Amino acid sequence: MLQKYLNKIICGDCIEVMQQLPEQSIDLIVTSPPYNLKNSTGNGMKDGRGGKWANAKLVQGYSNYDDCMPHELYVLWQKKCLKEMMRILKKDGAIFYNHKWRVQGGLLQDRHEIIEGLPVRQIIIWQRSGGINFNPGYFLPTYEVIYLIANPHFKLAPKANAHGDIWQFKQEMHNPHPAPFPVHLIERIISSTAADIVLDPFMGSGTTAIAAARHCRNYIGIDISPDYCRMARERVAEDKKQLRLKFAN
Template identity: 65%
Template sequence: MKDIDQFYNKITHGDSLEVMKTMPDESVDVVLTSPPYNLKNSTGNGMKDGRGGKWSNAALMNGYDEYNDNLPNDVYAEWQYRNLREMYRILKPDGAIFYNHKWRVQGGLIQDRSDIIRDMPVRQIIIWQRNGGINFNKGYFLPTYEVIYLIPKSKFKLAPKANRYGDVWKINQDFKNPHPAPFPFELADRVVKSTTGGVILDPFMGSGTTAVAAIAHGRKYIGIEKSEKYIKMANERIDKFKKGSIQEELNI
């Protein structure tokens, strides 16, 4: 095991599961992350529509850099569950995981991600209400929300007055971020300021939004990312934030 302070305020290049295995038990305060959704294996949205147009040009049609986002569903679910178990192991006794995912229709039936969450101690589901996307399937209404699973350890409490936010967060997507699937700064900011922990981990760091939110509130961040391209993107955004040059882009 490595000392946790070796990971502070940097993004480690590597596989999320393997890197977390090198971290000591009960060493981080908060985990905030949004993993790849395995969308290219979906049968329930426009990814496989084939009609071209706007959706055919969407960045996620090409998957992620160094990850195609197209695993067999059982393999994907097992991978994500194992990641959650590692996140939970390294949480302090008063820590919590905020795990952003998306309920999907697969084979005509909704997936509420119980295949991933399994026996994890979910305390609450937060609804992230965002703008609608594109839905070519006439069998169901246009999806306009994602979910954030709050998975705490027993001593976790919110920061003072944070419970006033409620469990439905209306926050628009980030359309200025070059990453193919970013979550907005406002969402990361709300999670960070709703907690009191000093060390924030994102094992799927992507473009660095979690790190920027941690810095904005004087916290330490730990990032893991398997794409060197996204690490470069994230570090550039972090540097710009420290210099005060992307605050307007983040609407702060």
């Protein structure tokens, strides 16, 4: 039943695609949803002019998704996505759910509304090399969070515990997708588990698939954008080619 999805990038809505997957069939989910950045009290991201964000690729937005929902609807949508992820996760599986806290109307908007009620075991801090939000009201934000949401029997691979809970990885600069993961960050996550089947329901440019393939794991990727699905397939194929060349020499 799951076989036909393995090592495929599927173009579609992640909830609809996940609904086709059997219960308790996935070992590991690694994902970063859209952050609802266009629904913002800050002017730059909201109206697309950029302002302090002028150099951010995300000002142009995603190719098939406007990233602008009323906050309450966004929270409900993300809760629904996570509920579906929990349904298909094995009893010893885990979700690494990356998100970003931000200041809205002068107050911290952390993401507890989305993850409350879920078995959150740990928050990993992903320290990036720098931020772009130079607001005189607060210090420059330089990190994102990764919620480790774990089913009861989830365990790390031997020695992975030593990585600690603050991880430094520079953001990816050479990727045409507006919000890609750095591949090494996802390699850190995947290699820290014994997962065989890794799902990313917001696959974007295919970073999770590349990391999974590098570690000889199976992947399933989903994205709503045909452009990003094409990009992901091309990136996975190119990475495999480069690896083959490296080992041939």
